[in-house]
Amino acid sequence: xxFGIVRFPGSCDEVDAQLACARLGDAVIxxxxxxxxxxxxxxxVPGGFSYGDYLRVGAIARFAPVMGEVAEFARAGGLVxxxxxGFQVLCEAGLLPGALLPNPSLRFIFRQVxxxxxxxxxxxxxxxxxxxRLSIPVKHTTGRFYAPEPELxxxxxAGQVLLRYAPGHNPNGSLRDIAGIxxxxxxxxxxxxxxxxxxxxxxxxxxxxxxxxxxxxxxxDRVPA
Amino acid sequence: MRARVLVKPKAGILDPQGQAVExxxxxxxxxxxxxxxxxxLIDLDVEDPGRLPEMxxxxxxxxxxxxxEIVEVAGQPQGSAA
Numbered sequence: 118x119x120f121g122i123v124r125f126p127g128s129c130d131e132v133d134a135q136l137a138c139a140r141l142g143d144a145v146i147x148x149x150x151x152x153x154x155x156x157x158x159x160x161x162v163p164g165g166f167s168y169g170d171y172l173r174v175g176a177i178a179r180f181a182p183v184m185g186e187v188a189e190f191a192r193a194g195g196l197v198x199x200x201x202x203g204f205q206v207l208c209e210a211g212l213l214p215g216a217l218l219p220n221p222s223l224r225f226i227f228r229q230v231x232x233x234x235x236x237x238x239x240x241x242x243x244x245x246x247x248x249x250r251l252s253i254p255v256k257h258t259t260g261r262f263y264a265p266e267p268e269l270x271x272x273x274x275a276g277q278v279l280l281r282y283a284p285g286h287n288p289n290g291s292l293r294d295i296a297g298i299x300x301x302x303x304x305x306x307x308x309x310x311x312x313x314x315x316x317x318x319x320x321x322x323x324x325x326x327x328x329x330x331x332x333x334x335x336x337x338d339r340v341p342a
Numbered sequence: 343m344r345a346r347v348l349v350k351p352k353a354g355i356l357d358p359q360g361q362a363v364e365x366x367x368x369x370x371x372x373x374x375x376x377x378x379x380x381x382x383l384i385d386l387d388v389e390d391p392g393r394l395p396e397m398x399x400x401x402x403x404x405x406x407x408x409x410x411e412i413v414e415v416a417g418q419p420q421g422s423a424a
């Protein structure tokens with residue numbers, strides 16, 4: 118199992134993501150300017166401030182050379198996980214529905230939140246015990262998930278909402294408490310909380326490992342050893 | 343052509359920046375101000391203005407959350423491209 122973690126100028130969570138992935142398999146950094154995914158089994162688009170988040174969050178990063186390959190990889194059914202800024206990039210790239218808007222408080226929010234696993238039968242959540250809550254930190258200024266109302270209804274009906282902020286834990290006014298959402302095919306997933314920051318007991322929670330373990334299990338099922 | 347693209351949040355989308363400004367104005371004695379929205383403007387010299395809408399749709403705005411308006415600015419383009 119080989120994870121690839123994209124590094125843009127301005128990424129800042131790619132090393133934590135690499136360390137998290139390295140607990141479960143090999144993990145290599147994919148430089149934004151290269152059109153080479155190095156044979157990885159899954160791609161992580163990490164958090165940070167890609168290209169300075171100039172213009173809009175994620176707006177410039179989607180045109181990075183590596184993103185063309187990531188889009189191809191996704192179209193072919195490859196697993197792509199976007200975390201925070203990575204989620205914003207995938208929305209801008211049209212690989213995920215919706216958009217992330219500024220927090221109503223206009224403030225940077227950094228806190229541990231409780232998440233409810235809405236579906237534990239997907240490539241990104243299958244290692245989560247059903248009904249279990251995940252304790253994972255959020256840290257962002259632009260994290261309010263938005264989609265027009267008809268689109269929200271469609272996403273709910275299609276089962277694309279995988280994670281929700283638990284009651285009382287929605288930090289940013291995300292519509293329908295959506296914390297993480299997948300594409301229609303189910304192989305691209307984005308979330309605002311940072312599972313890569315919750316993989317070591319030293320920092321209080323290891324719940325984030327479930328997300329990476331899910332990906333590993335999914336890849337293991339698909340590719341016989 | 344010297345063009346100006348005006349970008350603002352789509353109607354109905356929560357605009358916390360606009361709200362913050364709207365709340366701040368009365369504190370300075372500017373009463374009677376409503377419906378404040380904060381957007382951004384992008385000035386650019388373009389050789390083919392016909393391509394501006396496509397630029398707006400693909401990069402300058404996110405059509406899901408933003409509306410835009412293209413305005414021609416009087417005067418000559420600046421710099422070497424003129």
